Amino acid sequence: MSSTTVQDPRIAVLGLGEAGRIIAADLVAAGVHVRGYDPRVAAPPGVVGTGSEAEAATGSDLVLSVNSASDAEHALRAGLAGMSPGCLWADLNTASPALKRHLGEIAGASRIDFADVSLMATVPGRGLRTPMLVSGVGAGRYASMLRPLRANVDVLDGPAGLAAERKLLRSVFYKGLAAAVVEALAAARAAGCEDWLRQVIAEELTHADATTLDRLVRGSHRHAVRRTGEMQAAADMLGDLDVPPLIATASRDLLHRLSHGEERGERHVAP
The missing domain is CATH 3.40.50.720 (NAD(P)-binding Rossmann-like Domain)
Incomplete structure (x- = not known):
């Protein structure tokens, strides 16, 4: 060049x-x-x-x-x-x-x-x-x-x-994270505990490091079946709170795919 x-x-x-x-x-x-x-x-x-x-x-x-x-x-x-x-x-x-x-x-x-x-x-x-x-x-x-x-x-x-590829890969993570935060806070507001959830999210972000990333990826693969049910329950709760569960249902669907071995995004996942 x-x-x-x-x-x-x-x-x-x-x-x-x-x-x-x-x-x-x-x-x-x-x-x-x-x-x-x-x-x-x-x-x-x-x-x-x-x-x-x-x-x-x-x-x-x-x-x-x-x-x-x-x-x-x-x-x-x-x-x-x-x-x-x-x-x-x-x-x-x-x-x-x-x-x-x-x-x-x-x-x-x-x-x-x-x-x-x-x-x-x-x-x-x-x-x-x-x-x-x-x-x-x-x-x-x-x-x-x-x-x-x-x-x-x-x-x-x-x-x-x-x-462009590098930016959009980052966007999948960062904008997806922002969307999850917005949806979770909307639900917490409807449930009357927004301040509590804000503190929980802030603490998680403050203490996040490389081991957090590893834990998120490995945990999603290892516990995909259980977490699929958990996110279905979360989506049901958001529906009861009149908050559209867009991120919750997307998370449920991804975890369902992981439970069936349909996603291979992590090269070092333990069996």
Whole structure:
């Protein structure tokens, strides 16, 4: 992957919603010439507003697509009209690895390098210092342009889609955990013991470590049959409390699959 440094890069930001606006503002504060485009949002102070993706991309060394997965392909195809070979397209949207690979193929067909960028934390309060994973043929160049601006970039040696894959694997865990907490607290609120459960959850999270992870995985496999019944009872209780048992029933179904040997996610499960 190329990592040629560009002095005083010209950067375009497509999508000036919350994340794009903050990143664009940080770039401006770092002395970068920034052009922006968003069909629904005016360019913030210091950003040169443009009338289209292609206009924003014209003359840019780097284009940051910060809109949405549903708009990512349209933004790329529209932006290509204003790009010259040597420009780098970076897609910062949360999208599937397959979509990122597809975008990389579209860019490559026009001799444009592509970087798959995953933002690994919320942007507000962090801006350019938001931890980023980046992969694809343009990953090295992306890092070389943004690291001097104090961006927090970790390059993965692999194709487009690899960074997205890492982010979404983390999302299965972290967003799933958040959903379980929300559902459990809703049920506890209905049962009149939300404060108690909040304390229980906080204590579990505070004391969690690597052994906790091992215990969760091994215990789920080893006690899958019993825990299937336990989560069915939990789902029944949530129903009685008028709380939709979405996470509880999903947990029950996963445990049922484990009890039948249908899931092999852990390579070191004791028999």
